[in-house]
Amino acid sequence: MDRTAKIAMLRDMLLARAFEERAAREYTRGNIAGFLHLYPGEEAVAVGVLHAAEPADYIVSTYREHVHAMVRGVPPRAVMAELFGRIDGCSKGMGGSMHLFDRERRFMGGYAIVGETYPVAVGIAYTIAMRELPEAVICFFGDGAVNQGTFHESLNMAALWRLPVLFVCENNHYQIGTEIHRHSAVAEVYKRACAHRIPAERVNGMDVLAVHEATRNALARIREGTGPQLLEFETYRFRGHSMADPGTYRPRVEVQAYEKEEDPVTVAIGETLPTYPTAEQIAAAGTDSIARMATHMNEGGLLEAAALEKLQAEIDEIVEDAVQFASRSPEPTLEDARAALDCNRGMEVLI
Amino acid sequence: MANEVLYWQALNQALDAEMAADDSVFVLGEDVGLYGGSYRVTEGLYVKYGEWRVRDTPISEGSFTGLGVGAALAGMRPVVEIMTINFSLLALDAIVNMAAKIPFMSGGQFPMPLVVRMPGGVAKQLAAQHSQRLEQMYMNVPGLRVAVPATPQDAWWQLRQAIRTDEPIVLLEHELLYFSKGMLDTDAEAPPMHRAAVRREGQDLTIVTYSRMVDLSLRAADRLAADGISAEVVDLRSLRPIDWDTCARSVEKTHYLLVVEEDSRFAGAGAEVAATLAERCFFSLDAPPARHGGLEMPTPYNATLEAASIPTVTSIEQAVRKLLEPLPQGEQR
Numbered sequence: 001m002d003r004t005a006k007i008a009m010l011r012d013m014l015l016a017r018a019f020e021e022r023a024a025r026e027y028t029r030g031n032i033a034g035f036l037h038l039y040p041g042e043e044a045v046a047v048g049v050l051h052a053a054e055p056a057d058y059i060v061s062t063y064r065e066h067v068h069a070m071v072r073g074v075p076p077r078a079v080m081a082e083l084f085g086r087i088d089g090c091s092k093g094m095g096g097s098m099h100l101f102d103r104e105r106r107f108m109g110g111y112a113i114v115g116e117t118y119p120v121a122v123g124i125a126y127t128i129a130m131r132e133l134p135e136a137v138i139c140f141f142g143d144g145a146v147n148q149g150t151f152h153e154s155l156n157m158a159a160l161w162r163l164p165v166l167f168v169c170e171n172n173h174y175q176i177g178t179e180i181h182r183h184s185a186v187a188e189v190y191k192r193a194c195a196h197r198i199p200a201e202r203v204n205g206m207d208v209l210a211v212h213e214a215t216r217n218a219l220a221r222i223r224e225g226t227g228p229q230l231l232e233f234e235t236y237r238f239r240g241h242s243m244a245d246p247g248t249y250r251p252r253v254e255v256q257a258y259e260k261e262e263d264p265v266t267v268a269i270g271e272t273l274p275t276y277p278t279a280e281q282i283a284a285a286g287t288d289s290i291a292r293m294a295t296h297m298n299e300g301g302l303l304e305a306a307a308l309e310k311l312q313a314e315i316d317e318i319v320e321d322a323v324q325f326a327s328r329s330p331e332p333t334l335e336d337a338r339a340a341l342d343c344n345r346g347m348e349v350l351i
Numbered sequence: 352m353a354n355e356v357l358y359w360q361a362l363n364q365a366l367d368a369e370m371a372a373d374d375s376v377f378v379l380g381e382d383v384g385l386y387g388g389s390y391r392v393t394e395g396l397y398v399k400y401g402e403w404r405v406r407d408t409p410i411s412e413g414s415f416t417g418l419g420v421g422a423a424l425a426g427m428r429p430v431v432e433i434m435t436i437n438f439s440l441l442a443l444d445a446i447v448n449m450a451a452k453i454p455f456m457s458g459g460q461f462p463m464p465l466v467v468r469m470p471g472g473v474a475k476q477l478a479a480q481h482s483q484r485l486e487q488m489y490m491n492v493p494g495l496r497v498a499v500p501a502t503p504q505d506a507w508w509q510l511r512q513a514i515r516t517d518e519p520i521v522l523l524e525h526e527l528l529y530f531s532k533g534m535l536d537t538d539a540e541a542p543p544m545h546r547a548a549v550r551r552e553g554q555d556l557t558i559v560t561y562s563r564m565v566d567l568s569l570r571a572a573d574r575l576a577a578d579g580i581s582a583e584v585v586d587l588r589s590l591r592p593i594d595w596d597t598c599a600r601s602v603e604k605t606h607y608l609l610v611v612e613e614d615s616r617f618a619g620a621g622a623e624v625a626a627t628l629a630e631r632c633f634f635s636l637d638a639p640p641a642r643h644g645g646l647e648m649p650t651p652y653n654a655t656l657e658a659a660s661i662p663t664v665t666s667i668e669q670a671v672r673k674l675l676e677p678l679p680q681g682e683q684r
Contacts, residue, residue: 058425092458101457108424109457113448119414120449123421123429130377130403130427150444153414160409341494343459344517350496350545351594 001209003302007311009051009208010297013043013290014315016067019076022319023066023083027243031327032083035112036097037064041238041258044289045170046071048211049138049231052219058106058128058137060121063098064170065110068140074102080322086329093332094340115148117141118167122154125163125228136164136222144175146189155196155228162227166218167198169232170205176241177249190232198228205233206289209296235289258287353536359529361503362392362468364537365510366430370400373428376514379406379415380432389434390470390529416442416467420449423465428514436471436485436523443488450519451494462517468510472563472613473650473661474526482650482657484614489521490590490623496520497591498544501565503533505548505588508541516544523590525563545589547597553583556607556675559598559624561587564611564662571667582671590620595627602632608640609674613661616644643670 020038027036039046042064050059050071061068066079074090082089083097091101098112108124111117121139128135145151146169158165169189173180180187193200199221203214211233218229236258240247247255297303303311356364370376377400378393384407387394397405408415412433419429433439439446446467454463473482489497496518500506506524513520542548550565551572558568565586572582583601587593602608608628610621625640645661662670 060421089458091456091460094458095456099456101453101460103457103460108421109453111449113444116417116444116449119417119445120421120424122414123418123423124425125421126406126418127422127425127427149411150414150417153409153411154417156409157411157414157418337455340457340459341455343454344462344464346517348516349543350592351543351589351596 001212005051006297006302009047009212010290010293010303011311011315012047012051012071013208013293014312015070015076015318016043016046017290018315018319019070019079019322020066022323023080024239024243026083026323032097033085034096035063036083036243037241038239038243039064039067039237041288042170042172042205042235043067044208044211044293045168045205045233045235048208049168049215052212052215053138054135056106056135057219058108058121058124058135059140060108060117060124060137061110061140062117062142062145063110063112064142065100065140066097069100069102069107069110072102072107073105074100074107076318076322077325078102080326081329084326084329085331086326087332087336088325088329092336092340094337114145115141115150117145118150118154121165122158122163125158125165126161129161129163134223136166136219138166138168140168140170142175143169143171143173143180143189144178144183146192147184151192152195155193155198155230158228159196159198162225164222165228166215166222167193167228167230169230171232171234172237174237174241174250176245188232190230193230198230200230200232202232202234205235206287206292208289208293352538353534355532356503356535357529358503358506358524358531358533359391361506361535362510362524363394363396364535365507366393366396367399369511369514370396370404375426376428376430377404377406377422378430378432379408379419381408381410381434383407383432388432390526392432392468392529412438412441413444416445417449419465419467420445420453420463423450423463424453424461428464428466430466430468430514433467433469435481435526436469437481437483439467439469439485442467446489446495446519446521447492451492454518455494463519464514464517465519466510466513466522467520468522468524470524470526470529472525472527473645473657476652476654476657478652479649484645486523486590486614487619489523490620494519495591496545496589497523498589499523499561499587501528501562501586501588503531503535504539507535507537509544509588512541512544523562527563531566545592545594547588547594548586549583549597549601550586551582551584553581553605555581555605556609556671557583557585557598557601557605558609558611558667558671559585559587559628560611561590561620562613564613567662567664568611568667570664571671574664574668575671580671580675587624593624593627595631598624598628599631602628603635606635606637607674608632608636609670610640610642611662611667611670612642612644614645615647616642617647619644638674641670641674643667
């Protein structure tokens with residue numbers, strides 16, 4: 001992979017982190033409401049996977065999908081405006097954080113009922129297979145979603161008809177507040193795919209280059225017409241399930257292990273407070289995917305510290321611009337809502 | 352040219368015509384292909400169009416209906432057959448949470464040309480899990496449309512219209528209608544999909560009904576006519592939206608309203624019809640609107656009890672007589 005491609009990935013990871021942290025701030029300020037599920041910690045998965053996809057591929061995502069949308073090319077302005085519930089949001093303020101859609105970029109939606117992404121992806125893939133097109137569908141889901149019936153129903157159909165779906169498990173080890181060993185008899189998600197004769201692999205989801213390579217290979221096999229593939233990326237979310245969740249069910253040592261926090265005083269303080277690690281703590285963390293990638297590029301002579309700082313400054317500007325844009329965007333009206341509801345009616349006379 | 356056909360044949364011809372006209376139309380469901388459909392609706396289509404367009408699915412209602420949603424997002428016109436409405440409870444997530452919501456919550460970016468066909472109703476001793484109506488459940492979902500064809504002609508028209516429209520539609524068929532006969536004129540111009548039809552004109556009261564109860568109500572009206580009672584019978588043809596103008600015109604003419612439904616009365620389709628027409632026609636009504644529906648119990652297996660649990664021609668006739676009966680001084684209905 002060349003330097004430009006790597007810088008593009010690092011840039012998207014930085015954007016992802018900065019955007020989500022800013023969204024959290026805007027949430028506490030009251031500019032964003034409802035459920036807000038944030039992505040910090042998991043950036044390597046979205047970035048690695050989507051940088052390996054083609055523009056003609058379809059993406060089906062979950063309710064933790066802001067970053068998927070942006071990496072896919074949905075402008076940060078349109079995502080932030082959607083979180084603000086404004087008319088210039090990518091779903092015109094009708095969807096919100098959990099329902100980002102962008103038809104043009106084949107971003108087929110964020111789905112907020114756990115386990116919905118599988119059948120949607122299978123239906124799109126069925127269309128591709130029927131039309132004999134070279135496209136593929138990337139279907140995101142979490143470790144908590146693999147115990148829904150649709151997981152097995154859909155994997156069965158995808159394998160049975162050799163549909164071009166890449167099932168991507170973002171295994172962050174928690175089904176909201178329940179750790180994977182308490183919700184799954186088989187805690188290795190990739191192993192479940194063998195029940196449907198789907199090739200599957202477990203990959204370090206904190207390493208964007210590993211994610212990218214695994215995805216590229218899996219998509220290549222899918223395009224050969226061999227049917228679906230499943231990739232399980234082990235990752236971790238630094239925040240709670242949503243902004244409504246302080247995440248206190250997770251042992252501090254576990255959170256710290258992922259962040260490799262060294263300072264015992266900070267750890268001690270952290271033990272007493274049900275808060276999240278600070279942005280600085282996360283940035284300093286060794287297993288953090290962004291730090292890992294930045295180090296890789298710095299040590300490989302691909303990116304100097306000054307260039308990284310410049311990149312970060314650009315990102316901060318983009319995020320600030322997105323927030324300003326969202327703040328200025330008008331509220332949608334009830335007429336806009338009715339237009340969205342009746343968008344497919346055209347001139348049809350119903351009665 | 353009009354021919355006498357069975358209801359399932361009309362549906363079959365409608366599917367055939369739409370599949371021939373548009374290669375984005377495809378059918379999927381349990382046993383729709385090689386087997387030809389549990390009620391023969393897809394008979395012959397597998398051979399004609401091949402397995403990709405007439406897809407036999409595993410028993411996975413939630414996911415194959417969801418597959419239809421995904422395919423509709425990608426530009427196809429899927430027709431999902433759910434073997435009976437009872438099994439559609441397993442597909443509610445796809446129908447209610449997905450199909451009905453995606454066009455709206457995407458801000459109008461995606462069409463949802465999805466048809467979900469399913470038979471329902473009380474048939475012949477199929478017991479409580481296979482005898483439900485449940486139409487009120489789908490009626491209550493904004494973003495969905497619900498059609499209830501009662502005749503072969505409507506089955507032909509409404510299935511074709513459903514396939515051609517870009518909104519998600521639940522087409523409720525009735526298990527006892529599949530082998531009922533009627534005239535089908537494939538050249539006749541279709542009325543709008545959701546317009547109600549006055550099946551019989553009358554002066555003394557309006558019976559508003561739908562699906563299999565249309566035929567029973569017409570037979571009850573025949574009997575009443577022998578006694579000089581002239582009943583007007585309105586077939587709703589659609590439960591979402593409902594053609595209120597046709598209903599109100601009739602009620603304003605007759606001044607009496609009886610709603611007949613096979614489903615249990617409580618919070619059923621008839622409740623919506625009675626409530627809205629009471630609001631709209633209050634000053635035209637000479638008596639409170641009456642509802643005649645199924646009993647408040649799961650459908651019994653026993654044949655006698657099963658028959659007693661839903662309206663019959665006789666019970667509809669009785670309900671009409673009761674509605675029109677002059678009350679003794681001071682007594683309330």
